[in-house]
Amino acid sequence: xxxxxxxxxxxxxxxxxxxxxxxxxxxxxxxxxxxxxxxxxxxxxxxxxxxxxxxxxxxxxxxxxxxxxxxxxxxxxxxxxxxxxxxxxxxxxxxxxxxxxxxxxxxxxxxxxxxxxxxxxxxxxxxxxxxxxxxxxxxxxxxxxxxxxxxxxxxxxxxxxxxxxxxxxxxxxxxxxxxxxxxxxxxxxxxxxxxxxxxxxxxxxxxxxxxxxxxxxxxxxxxxxxxxxxxxxxxxxxxxxxxxxxxxxxxxxxxxxxxxxxxxxxxxxxxxxxxxxxxxxxxxxxxxxxxxxxxxxxxxxxxxxxxxxxxxxxxxxxxxxxxxxxxxxxxxxxx
Amino acid sequence: xxxxxxxxxxxxxxxxxxxxxxxxxxxxxxxxxxxxxxxxxxxxxxxxxxxxxxxxxxxxxxxxxxxxxxxxxxxxxxxxxxxxxxxxxxxxxxxxxxxxxxxxxxxxxxxxxxxxxxxxxxxxxxxxxxxxxxxxxxxxxxxxxxxxxxxxxxxxxxxxxxxxxxxxxxxxxxxxxxxxxxxxxxxxxxxxxxxxxxxxxxxxxxxxxxxxxxxxxxxxxxxxxxxxxxxxxxxxxxxxxxxxxxxxxxxxxxxxxxxxxxxxxxxxxxxxxxxxxxxxxxxxxxxxxxxxxxxxxxxxxxxxxxxxxxxxxxxxxxxxxxxxxxxxxxxxxxxxxxxxxxxxxxxxxxxxx
Amino acid sequence: xxxxxxxxxxxxxxxxxxxxxxxxxxxxxxxxxxxxxxxxxxxxxxxxxxxxxxxxxxxxxxxxxxxxxxxxxxxxxxxxxxxxxxxxxxxxxxxxxxxxxxxxxxxxxxxxxxxxxxxxxxxxxxxxxxxxxxxxxxxxxxxxxxxxxxxxxxxxxxxxxxxxxxxxxxxxxxxxxxxxxxxxxxxxxxxxxxxxxxxxxxxxxxxxxxxxxxxxxxxxxxxxxxxxxxxxxxxxxxxxxxxxxxxxxxx
Numbered sequence: 057x058x059x060x061x062x063x064x065x066x067x068x069x070x071x072x073x074x075x076x077x078x079x080x081x082x083x084x085x086x087x088x089x090x091x092x093x094x095x096x097x098x099x100x101x102x103x104x105x106x107x108x109x110x111x112x113x114x115x116x117x118x119x120x121x122x123x124x125x126x127x128x129x130x131x132x133x134x135x136x137x138x139x140x141x142x143x144x145x146x147x148x149x150x151x152x153x154x155x156x157x158x159x160x161x162x163x164x165x166x167x168x169x170x171x172x173x174x175x176x177x178x179x180x181x182x183x184x185x186x187x188x189x190x191x192x193x194x195x196x197x198x199x200x201x202x203x204x205x206x207x208x209x210x211x212x213x214x215x216x217x218x219x220x221x222x223x224x225x226x227x228x229x230x231x232x233x234x235x236x237x238x239x240x241x242x243x244x245x246x247x248x249x250x251x252x253x254x255x256x257x258x259x260x261x262x263x264x265x266x267x268x269x270x271x272x273x274x275x276x277x278x279x280x281x282x283x284x285x286x287x288x289x290x291x292x293x294x295x296x297x298x299x300x301x302x303x304x305x306x307x308x309x310x311x312x313x314x315x316x317x318x319x320x321x322x323x324x325x326x327x328x329x330x331x332x333x334x335x336x337x338x339x340x341x342x343x344x345x346x347x348x349x350x351x352x353x354x355x356x357x358x359x360x361x362x363x364x365x366x367x368x369x370x371x372x373x374x375x376x377x378x379x380x381x382x383x384x385x386x387x388x389x390x391x
Numbered sequence: 392x393x394x395x396x397x398x399x400x401x402x403x404x405x406x407x408x409x410x411x412x413x414x415x416x417x418x419x420x421x422x423x424x425x426x427x428x429x430x431x432x433x434x435x436x437x438x439x440x441x442x443x444x445x446x447x448x449x450x451x452x453x454x455x456x457x458x459x460x461x462x463x464x465x466x467x468x469x470x471x472x473x474x475x476x477x478x479x480x481x482x483x484x485x486x487x488x489x490x491x492x493x494x495x496x497x498x499x500x501x502x503x504x505x506x507x508x509x510x511x512x513x514x515x516x517x518x519x520x521x522x523x524x525x526x527x528x529x530x531x532x533x534x535x536x537x538x539x540x541x542x543x544x545x546x547x548x549x550x551x552x553x554x555x556x557x558x559x560x561x562x563x564x565x566x567x568x569x570x571x572x573x574x575x576x577x578x579x580x581x582x583x584x585x586x587x588x589x590x591x592x593x594x595x596x597x598x599x600x601x602x603x604x605x606x607x608x609x610x611x612x613x614x615x616x617x618x619x620x621x622x623x624x625x626x627x628x629x630x631x632x633x634x635x636x637x638x639x640x641x642x643x644x645x646x647x648x649x650x651x652x653x654x655x656x657x658x659x660x661x662x663x664x665x666x667x668x669x670x671x672x673x674x675x676x677x678x679x680x681x682x683x684x685x686x687x688x689x690x691x692x693x694x695x696x697x698x699x700x701x702x703x704x705x706x707x708x709x710x711x712x713x714x715x716x717x718x719x720x721x722x723x724x725x726x727x728x729x730x731x732x733x734x735x736x737x738x739x740x741x742x743x744x
Numbered sequence: 745x746x747x748x749x750x751x752x753x754x755x756x757x758x759x760x761x762x763x764x765x766x767x768x769x770x771x772x773x774x775x776x777x778x779x780x781x782x783x784x785x786x787x788x789x790x791x792x793x794x795x796x797x798x799x800x801x802x803x804x805x806x807x808x809x810x811x812x813x814x815x816x817x818x819x820x821x822x823x824x825x826x827x828x829x830x831x832x833x834x835x836x837x838x839x840x841x842x843x844x845x846x847x848x849x850x851x852x853x854x855x856x857x858x859x860x861x862x863x864x865x866x867x868x869x870x871x872x873x874x875x876x877x878x879x880x881x882x883x884x885x886x887x888x889x890x891x892x893x894x895x896x897x898x899x900x901x902x903x904x905x906x907x908x909x910x911x912x913x914x915x916x917x918x919x920x921x922x923x924x925x926x927x928x929x930x931x932x933x934x935x936x937x938x939x940x941x942x943x944x945x946x947x948x949x950x951x952x953x954x955x956x957x958x959x960x961x962x963x964x965x966x967x968x969x970x971x972x973x974x975x976x977x978x979x980x981x982x983x984x985x986x987x988x989x990x991x992x993x994x995x
Contacts, residue, residue: 215570377567
């Protein structure tokens with residue numbers, strides 16, 4: 057019995073579903089062009105005159121290019137991990153910030169920083185990823201044990217859970233006089249993304265590829281253990297896989313960039329609002345929109361109080377909250 | 392069975408010879424009632440002990456001297472503030488959980504704290520450091536409370552009224568608005584000068600020990616009025632706790648009751664936040680314990696239990712931290728940690744939400 | 745008498761009601777039957793004013809449900825929905841005691857306690873009255889809910905699928921209790937039922953609902969015909985004479 061095989065055959069028996077939306081069409085091309093334009097804008101935006109000054113080319117390579125690559129990777133990764141969480145829980149209002157995953161990653165990061173102050177970025181990242189994994193498992197455990205009257209309870213509990221973990225972090229930080237650092241680590245910002253410090257983000261590119269490959273299986277697992285077992289999938293293995301994907305993406309992004317609130321929530325929702333629920337053909341759109349939103353927010357963050365910058369998490373927090381509330385009110389009308 | 396045909400209303404009015412059975416009110420059995428009053432007594436005694444302990448323990452001056460009383464008087468303010476905070480958090484959380492029909496949330500995540508931070512931050516941002524100093528004291532306190540209550544009324548009124556009024560959506564929108572306001576505050580804080588930021592931080596890090604005692608003459612009457620209003624609504628709250636359908640079926644206007652209670656809750660939460668700053672899980676901890684201790688649906692018994700439990704938790708935590716661990720700075724966070732752990736335990740143990 | 749005049753409601757994309765014109769006479773048991781999604785429960789909750797109407801008017805015992813004060817209506821009509829979850833822990837007696845709220849406003853008098861006892865006994869819950877609801881079986885809990893709405897002492901009692909999740913024995917017991925309440929206490933009971941044979945045996949009138957409209961309304965004898973039921977339920981139904989009245993066979 058080979059579970060993955062069984063999964064492939066179940067989806068293959070319904071070709072009309074699988075190929076309903078074509079993966080590539082002219083609209084997607086248009087989207088790619090649009091995002092590319094935004095990225096060009098990002099490359100040319102900044103206080104330093106990279107084209108005029110003598111060392112412009114060097115500065116361009118040290119700061120602008122890494123920053124833009126980081127935008128692409130982090131945006132796509134967080135949007136994807138939001139999507140994975142939504143698939144696994146079958147709940148549209150779930151993503152790393154509404155389930156406490158981000159706070160867990162922060163706690164892991166803090167713990168490593170305190171126990172091994174000299175830890176390398178890989179060490180810090182490992183701590184964040186492990187903590188994010190544990191946190192996500194705790195949340196899924198809760199979802200499995202509790203029957204819910206309303207799907208909206210899930211993010212409420214998740215945010216409370218995040219607050220608990222956040223208070224633990226605050227406590228530790230206060231005891232070790234690292235409260236200020238905590239604030240800096242946590243505020244997502246692309247300011248400090250320089251050559252030599254962001255390369256780890258490439259790991260999340262692998263996550264995006266992995267999501268493409270296993271998306272169908274994640275959907276089946278989201279329908280519950282019984283359904284998954286019934287179609288011959290190993291439920292626990294898929295849940296672990298999904299949680300691992302989320303944890304790695306969140307952990308890496310938290311360590312390199314910081315907190316990017318609501319991104320994983322609003323992107324998949326907006327995509328399915330415009331394109332319906334065909335998972336496979338939506339995936340590239342989720343990536344693109346994630347990149348686009350992060351890039352736009354980063355541009356705002358860079359220019360709004362020039363020559364200074366605000367953390368992109370602040371802008372994203374405001375924009376994300378507005379979009380989230382809009383989505384909620386829209387759902388209320390339909391429910 | 393021998394039953395005559397009867398008309399409803401008049402049907403079952405004929406007194407029977409057998410002894411009248413009881414048990415539909417707060418406690419099903421007299422043992423349950425004894426249990427309640429025993430626990431309440433323990434709580435009252437513990438409150439008195441901790442309260443007195445905070446006043447008198449380790450007082451450097453000899454008992455009875457004028458110095459003793461002067462020190463005790465200063466400490467009295469702290470104990471009174473704890474009582475006010477315990478009262479606000481206990482009454483507000485129990486009532487809030489009842490009208491929202493949900494025992495795992497607290498009113499403090501509904502954006503109150505973020506709103507508090509946002510008001511303080513925008514004061515500094517718009518008026519500058521001088522403005523913040525000028526804008527303090529009683530008018531500031533009243534302004535703060537009225538803004539918070541207005542915000543709550545607008546939000547609840549908007550989200551709960553109309554054809555699509557929905558409690559869960561209201562809760563989530565409240566939480567998200569809280570998050571959004573937090574981001575706005577962070578943004579404004581970025582634009583402050585370092586000296587302004589220092590001034591602001593002092594305001595935002597509220598705790599029982601540096602609360603502004605000057606607010607008490609307004610805070611206490613306001614609390615009492617809101618608390619009394621909730622108390623006189625206790626019997627209606629008992630019914631509201633059965634959910635919307637039962638409430639309407641038994642003849643109450645559910646939406647009106649809900650908004651009325653949320654209004655009172657917002658007053659209490661605004662007072663508590665304005666006095667000592669954010670306390671996310673104190674209310675949750677206190678309410679959860681109070682339900683266990685009181686073990687009744689009747690709010691007239693849950694409220695007192697919750698208040699004394701809250702007071703014992705606060706004073707006990709401060710007493711232990713002051714005199715055993717000498718770490719009073721972290722009391723607030725310790726309470727948050729314990730409350731948070733209880734929260735985790737409760738949601739993982741609960742079968743249904 | 746319950747009167748519905750041009751009542752219409754678009755509940756969601758699947759269920760839309762009306763316009764419905766209907767008169768349900770006082771007394772006895774009236775069963776609402778019909779396929780899933782026909783709008784039976786929606787109609788019932790609108791009569792019980794838990795759900796507002798988009799158009800039209802509903803009168804219960806001469807009172808318009810949308811304009812009459814809710815606390816006055818609570819003495820005329822009571823409704824029990826299918827799903828009942830309470831966050832508080834209640835004993836059976838405390839739950840039934842809530843039925844007195846329209847009269848006592850939460851202050852139970854000796855007379856209230858007396859009435860509560862009577863309804864607890866009426867539904868054979870005497871031995872269970874101090875048990876908590878979460879300690880009861882499904883059938884016992886359902887009886888406690890029904891005791892609560894009967895304790896409200898309203899002329900009109902609306903019940904939404906009270907037999908849901910009950911086994912054969914408990915279903916029969918429940919219907920016998922309701923029958924008794926209609927006969928001996930003079931209540932008018934409107935009940936949503938899924939089993940047409942239960943409706944035929946215990947109801948005085950059957951109202952068949954389909955696609956948000958009243959498809960048929962009449963006595964069980966009138967309703968229990970092959971082509972009428974086949975049409976309403978969109979499945980072949982054959983009515984035969986059983987040992988105790990008509991039986992619908994549809995297997």
